[in-house]
Amino acid sequence: MTSPLIQKIYTDGACSGNPGAGGWGVVVYFENGTVQELGGGSPETxxxxxxxQAAIAALKFFKDSGQSKVIALYTDSEYVKNGITKWLPGWKKKGWKTSAGKPVLNQDLWExxxxLDSPKVEWRYVRGHSGDPGNERCDVIARAFSQGKMPQLKMPDLQVSLTLIPNAAEVVMSETPSSIDAIEVVPREVRVEQxxxxxxxxxxxxxxxxxxxLISSSELADLMDINANAVTSRGDHWVWRNWVVSRVRREGNQILWQLERVD
Incomplete structure (x- = not known):
């Protein structure tokens, strides 16, 4: 049977604490309308x-497919997009040093x-939390893994596949969206720490x-572990977990928020 052609891939990452427990998610869209999802987590990242890591998993998936047709790879990380499309050649010429002469952070993953990068991959930036279904789904997967949860992941067939990523303490899982129970693969000590x-x-x-x-939008985003844009886009009054979050006032270029316990 001929494998379906990949049309586009979305990637996203999340971290609780930054550094802290993290997760990543990948959503692969095929031209025949089917979807496959991947995800994983790391206890300290x-x-x-x-x-x-999400982008690496996406590129590996594309490479393993053997597909020759060009795909679009979407990321909401300008760091990843600019790094792979603009900064890498200069870093390599300078011996993995920045323009300021400092070592490039995350060199192992940049390498x-x-x-894995290919001329068949078109790198595209998508604004996070802007309502794009692929980006939003990746965010859900990444955050679940960062919290030590095992989300149900979609795949085109009935197989369940687990792939350990060497030296990263992460797991890739693909699963049907049906009634297959989530498989417990995150170590207990990692879940307890998370x-x-x-x-x-x-x-x-x-x-x-x-x-x-009163806390600013960026401080509230750090507390909730979300993008700052996602805070302001929710409006002036909304519920988060056990608290009502209310916009109080603006001071200079900052919006200040207040939390009120509701239970």
Whole structure:
């Protein structure tokens, strides 16, 4: 049977704490309308590394497909897009040094991306949390893995495949969207540590609410572990977990928010 042609691939990464527990997600769209999803997590990483790991997984998937037709690869990370399309040649000429003479961060992953990149891949930037279905789904997958959860992942057939990524303590999982139960592959100690991080975050939110502290959009985004644009796009009054989040006022170029416990 001929494998379906890949049309486009979306990638995204997430991190709780940055550095902290992270996850990444990939959504592959085929020309026949089917979808395949990949994801994984790492107990101690950064958001940029998860964005890069997602792109690496996408490029590996495309390479393994043997497809010769050009595809579009979407990322909401300008760091990844600019790095692979603009900065890499200069870094390599300078011996993996920046223009300031400092070592390039995440060189190990940049080298993998450089090796896997292909003229058949068109790199495209998509704004995160802007309503693009592929990007939003990748975000859901990445955040689930960053929280030690195992989301149900779609694939075109009934197989379940697990692939361990060497030296990264990460798991790639593809699964049908049907009633197959999620397979527990994240080590218990990793899940416990991620739970501790979550509890610390919730305690912090409680203290901010009880003390009546006002926090900026970027600070609120860090607390919630989301993009700052996703905070302002939600409106002036909305619910997050156990708190009502309200826009209070603007100070200079900053919007200030208040949390109020609702339970």
């Amino acid at each position: 950064t958001n940029n590394r998860m964005e890069m 993998q991306l450089d090796e 739970l501790r991080n979550l509890v610390d975050m919730l305690h912090m939110a409680d203290e901010i609410a009880s003390k009546g502290y």
